[in-house]
Amino acid sequence: MTSPTDRIRPAVLVPRPVAELAARFDLTTSDPGTLAEVQVTAVASDNRAVSDGDLFVALPGARAHGAAFAADAVARGARAVLTDPEGAADLGDLSVPVLVTDEPRLLLGPVAAWVHGAPAERLTTFGVTGTNGKTTTTYQLDHLLRALGRRGGLVGTVETRSGDRVLPSRLTTPEASDLQAVLAAMCEDGVDSLSMEVSSHAIAMHRVDGVVYDVAGFTNLSQDHLDFHGDLATYFAAKAELFTPARSRQGVVVVDDVWGERMAAAATVPVQTVRTGPAREGAPAADWTVAEVAPRGTGSAFTLTHADGRSLRAWTSLPGHFNVANAALAVVMVLASGVALDDVVAALEAGDGLSAQVPGRMEVVGPGDGTHPRVVVDFAHNTDALELALAALRPTTTGRLVVIFGATGDRDPGKRPLMGAAAVAGADVVVVTDDDPHDEDAAAVRAAVRAGAEAARDRAVAAGRDVTVTEVAPRAEAIRRAVLEAAGTDTVLVAGRGHETLQEVRGVDLELDDRVEARAALRARAERTPTA
Structure with missing residues (x-):
């Protein structure tokens, strides 16, 4: 995962006068005389990303005000601080000019654009x-x-x-x-x-x-x-x-x-x-x-x-x-x-049309050959996207259409049963697993998805259509099992995470790349398959 310090910034930074910045954006300061000789070359709103010459913009946050980190930003090289009246009141004594505006969030983009020359x-x-x-x-x-x-x-x-x-x-x-x-x-x-x-x-x-x-x-x-x-x-x-x-x-x-x-x-x-x-x-x-x-x-x-x-x-x-x-x-x-x-x-x-390969977007990691299934990884992480991905794969699937997916924790719980129902409507085999649980109980998230899937499956069975719904966790095991158990004419869609390589579980980032897991499962399958 990238960190706040992994910033792309121009190699040549042009100093911009803080006095001109204050005048242009109607910023106030308790000591205008301190602005005369001060210049800034870039803008940062995360103190951990501050480099020498930056303007640090201390924004109000959900958990803490950015002003609490202003001293650290100055220690890292910030030449001036921009904040709101509440933040200014909590700054204490800083060795750099403090600029004040009622809504610093609304000025962050325009100020940064001006500093970098539009x-x-x-x-x-x-x-x-x-x-x-x-x-x-x-x-x-x-x-x-x-x-x-x-x-x-x-x-x-x-x-x-x-x-x-x-x-x-x-x-x-x-x-x-x-x-x-x-x-x-x-x-x-x-x-x-x-x-x-x-x-x-x-x-x-x-x-x-x-x-x-x-x-x-x-x-x-x-x-x-x-x-x-x-x-x-x-x-x-x-x-x-x-x-x-x-x-x-x-x-x-x-x-x-x-x-x-x-x-x-x-x-x-x-x-x-x-x-x-x-x-x-x-x-x-x-x-x-x-x-x-x-x-x-x-x-x-x-x-x-x-x-x-x-x-x-x-x-x-x-x-x-x-x-x-x-x-x-x-x-x-x-x-x-x-x-x-x-x-x-x-x-x-x-350019051979619009043929750009998009990582994790309908990305074929196993083309299928009649002996091994076609395996496709896609970012489909909501109901509509899941429906569309399954509909796109159905016409070219001669066997069963298998989908492995979950729902994200701490996000819109109302869509979880809807995603389960969409999976049943589009696939023949539905495997419910984890996406990114975040701080939620992973089993509870899976249960909500599975409830929607099982209700839809019961309706499908009553209408004469055979659909299988299972729950497998962790996700890597779900991918492995689905690929190993699929027929050579099946298509296996691994949906929800696409290009992502980290899975967040209770604040911990775990290495997990659906494409890597799918390729490993295909290799394991190939190793156990007798050759002619």
């Missing part, structure tokens, strides 16, 4: 939000942009990439101060285009303040993160903020369901819409539509047509209709940025 304005920026598909869409964007000759940067769940430099991500969207440093490093590395996931948490917690995206994209919305947002309406509203002038210049919205239609209607920036399936009755016409979807390799090819008659043929190597939607969104976002359609067509040919 790096987002030197990039063509693409921000993607939605419940599912953000990671895949950003990878496809990056793949297409590189095929166009751009030098790409990527920020998301799996990794942060500045040109050819890669650092694993701790958050889907970094803290605002870290994000601005990353963007500055990208500019220094010659990056000209940014593809970035923008989570609802990031919007609500102001992590992307200081960035106005050239093109914002919306994939879809379904139940997730309600432990944080409370209800779907609040969750939707957080994502809808991305489609306002404060956060983007234009948008592209997939309108395959009512949430997409609502997003397009709620947007206060110009929006282009994309529809990848039949329109519901009374729905407005889309600007772009997907048709002529056909199998191509492991994925699909499709035609994307604008209402004015323009069209192109595109394809993705990833299976499932939802990946057609992700690919179409990526293409239209690039077109919306001003790239000519003919140039996109040429780039698709040069």
Whole structure:
């Protein structure tokens, strides 16, 4: 796991006067005379990440106020502290200037952007939000942009990439101060285009303040993160903020369901819409539509047509209709940025379509050969994503479809029985196991998932459909047993964790990579299988 000190930051840091900072952002200080000679070169809101020359922003927190760590930040080299009146009152005597504002959280991004010279304005920026598909869409964007000759940067769940430099991500969207440093490093590395996931948490917690995206994209919305947002309406509203002038210049919205239609209607920036399936009755016409979807390799090819008659043929190597939607969104976002359609067509040919392999997203770790099952690892960690992943694998599964999954502890308990029911609806063999229990009792989380699965199984059996539901823990054993017991014509989907390599159990991070465990199980299976 990365630590707070694993920061990407530019190699060359330009000092910025604290007096100018205070004037620009209307900050107060008890001793303006102390500002005259002070300069800062970067911004940090975590004292453990402070380097010499930083501005330390002491934010109010759920457990403690950042002001409690200001002395340590100064000891590490912070040249000034920015906080709120409450924090300022608790700072005591510091050897550096203290700047005060009522809402330092709201200034963290804009201040960091100013300190680093507004790096987002030197990039063509693409921000993607939605419940599912953000990671895949950003990878496809990056793949297409590189095929166009751009030098790409990527920020998301799996990794942060500045040109050819890669650092694993701790958050889907970094803290605002870290994000601005990353963007500055990208500019220094010659990056000209940014593809970035923008989570609802990031919007609500102001992590992307200081960035106005050239093109914002919306994939879809379904139940997730309600432990944080409370209800779907609040969750939707957080994502809808991305489609306002404060956060983007234009948008592209997939309108395959009512949430997409609502997003397009709620947007206060110009929006282009994309529809990848039949329109519901009374729905407005889309600007772009997907048709002529056909199998191509492991994925699909499709035609994307604008209402004015323009069209192109595109394809993705990833299976499932939802990946057609992700690919179409990526293409239209690039077109919306001003790239000519003919140039996109040429780039698709040069880059073999939208064939970027996304770690842990429908990643095939065992292709299946009739003797050993096909094994696929996917990040599907909510009801909608699980349904879509199973539906994508069903048409190419000649035997049984087996799914191994769990639900995350300390997160939206209402979705646990729904995920169990979705697994039964889409699979023939359902193995309930652990995801990340966090601080919850793992057995209790499994029980809630299993209850939903068993109720759905009873209904399926009554309707004449045979489905098996079992519970196996720990997760590594569940993967091993499912792979060893599967038939050679079966598909085994290991869902929920995707690219993740650590499992959190009561505050302890345990090494666990679904792909590693699946490959080990396949090797064990091969060793016990007689050869001809």
